Amino acid sequence: MDEGQRFQDVNRLLVRTGPLANNGNYGSIFPEHVPFEPSADILPFLRTAAQILVVGAGGLGCELLKDLALLGFGQIEVIDMDTIDVSNLNRQFLFRSKDVGRSKSQVAAEFVMRRVQGVKVTAHFCKIQDMDASFYRKFQIIVLGLDSIEARRWINSMVCSLVTYEAGPDGALTPDLSSVIPMIDGGTEGLKGHARVIFPRVSACFECTLDLFPPQVAVPLCTIAETPRNAAHCVLYAHLIQRDRDFPDSPRPDNDDPEYQQWVYLKAAERAAAFGISGVTLTQTQGVMKNIIPAIASTNAIISAMCAAEAFKIVTNCSAYLNNNAMYMGGEGLYTPTFCYERNPTCVACSTARVELAVSPGETLHALIERMVDDARLRFKAPSIRAEGGLRGDTLYMRGPLEAATRANLELPMRELVRDGASLIVTDPALPVNTTVIVRFSS
Numbered sequence: 550m551d552e553g554q555r556f557q558d559v560n561r562l563l564v565r566t567g568p569l570a571n572n573g574n575y576g577s578i579f580p581e582h583v584p585f586e587p588s589a590d591i592l593p594f595l596r597t598a599a600q601i602l603v604v605g606a607g608g609l610g611c612e613l614l615k616d617l618a619l620l621g622f623g624q625i626e627v628i629d630m631d632t633i634d635v636s637n638l639n640r641q642f643l644f645r646s647k648d649v650g651r652s653k654s655q656v657a658a659e660f661v662m663r664r665v666q667g668v669k670v671t672a673h674f675c676k677i678q679d680m681d682a683s684f685y686r687k688f689q690i691i692v693l694g695l696d697s698i699e700a701r702r703w704i705n706s707m708v709c710s711l712v713t714y715e716a717g718p719d720g721a722l723t724p725d726l727s728s729v730i731p732m733i734d735g736g737t738e739g740l741k742g743h744a745r746v747i748f749p750r751v752s753a754c755f756e757c758t759l760d761l762f763p764p765q766v767a768v769p770l771c772t773i774a775e776t777p778r779n780a781a782h783c784v785l786y787a788h789l790i791q792r793d794r795d796f797p798d799s800p801r802p803d804n805d806d807p808e809y810q811q812w813v814y815l816k817a818a819e820r821a822a823a824f825g826i827s828g829v830t831l832t833q834t835q836g837v838m839k840n841i842i843p844a845i846a847s848t849n850a851i852i853s854a855m856c857a858a859e860a861f862k863i864v865t866n867c868s869a870y871l872n873n874n875a876m877y878m879g880g881e882g883l884y885t886p887t888f889c890y891e892r893n894p895t896c897v898a899c900s901t902a903r904v905e906l907a908v909s910p911g912e913t914l915h916a917l918i919e920r921m922v923d924d925a926r927l928r929f930k931a932p933s934i935r936a937e938g939g940l941r942g943d944t945l946y947m948r949g950p951l952e953a954a955t956r957a958n959l960e961l962p963m964r965e966l967v968r969d970g971a972s973l974i975v976t977d978p979a980l981p982v983n984t985t986v987i988v989r990f991s992s
């Protein structure tokens with residue numbers, strides 16, 4: 550099929566205007582919104598100039614790459630650190646059994662380029678953290694097909710950090726809109742999903758609404774198979790791996806079957822004992838078994854279509870876009886509400902306001918670090934901390950080679966390390982940029 554033929558229907562959306570064209574009356578968050586102007590130049594722009602990044606080449610990523618290529622995006626890059634597992638093949642339809650063990654992003658890129666003539670897909674087989682600001686800055690738009698909160702958080706912080714500010718007529722700082730890279734976040738869980746449009750530092754970002762997401766409980770299968778760390782991992786091992794190994798020819802029993810639950814409980818308890826893990830009980834086993842949510846191909850297809858349509862609308866401006874979140878609930882009937890997330894004025898990632906933390910002067914640095922890790926807003930993983938004007942030097946605690954030299958500070962009360970109002974500069978693997986936290990001594 551030649552290109553003109555393949556994209557003639559897409560092109561109809563771009564060379565004509567209509568009642569749904571983006572006139573800026575709704576759906577636009579930009580003050581200087583330019584209404585849609587139909588033009589024959591838009592499709593060539595989409596084919597050759599617009600750079601789009603797809604983050605993740607798994608269940609959602611495969612769908613996204615296919616949808617975006619067929620919508621006319623001609624310059625696509627995709628980043629994913631995973632290799633193809635045989636269990637992916639039921640829904641990650643760009644992969645075949647001969648591809649097992651190869652890079653997801655590379656195989657997906659090759660498949661899409663073979664199938665949609667003229668599209669260029671550049672694959673990056675690495676972690677998102679391996680790429681720096683200069684890589685992310687070159688894209689017009691970024692679409693996320695991720696399954697982890699941690700990765701979403703990191704990339705959200707990265708795109709927020711790319712936004713520069715300029716002084717408005719009244720001297721107030723406003724984001725320079727040319728530095729704002731729109732980001733579309735898709736997510737699925739069983740028969741539920743969401744599509745969300747984020748204009749970093751302009752509309753609510755992922756971090757603004759982080760408290761909606763409970764700390765993650767999903768575990769990679771390899772952890773379950775090789776190195777269980779808690780009671781749930783042992784239950785999942787018995788339920789997902791050992792059962793099929795011990796009874797390869799019998800059909801899988803119902804999760805609610807009490808006899809089967811008892812069997813899983815006993816096997817999980819054996820495994821827990823072998824690894825010195827406590828906490829496996831029958832009730833806990835039943836709870837873990839009920840919480841397994843299967844990945845469903847049709848949910849991925851629906852959410853991906855929503856995300857790809859938003860990317861197309863934003864890049865071409867042909868239609869008002871989602872403001873700013875749509876849910877999809879397909880478990881019982883169909884329910885797809887949309888609503889607008891509000892920005893959090895003290896967001897760690899997108900606000901210019903500094904984060905303040907109430908600290909008791911007698912609280913040790915160690916206790917403060919633990920609190921930062923548990924804090925629902927900060928959720929640091931392994932913070933290193935400097936202080937401007939520290940009473941015993943600026944370095945309070947460093948991971949890595951300096952750890953031993955700063956370890957003694959952990960047991961000191963905060964009043965011996967900093968003054969009230971001091972700025973703590975926190976470096977943490979959860980986020981690509983430093984976070985400044987202001988200490989407020991409370992009595």
Ligand SMILES: [Zn+2]
Binds near residue numbers: 756
């Ligand atoms: Zn935010």
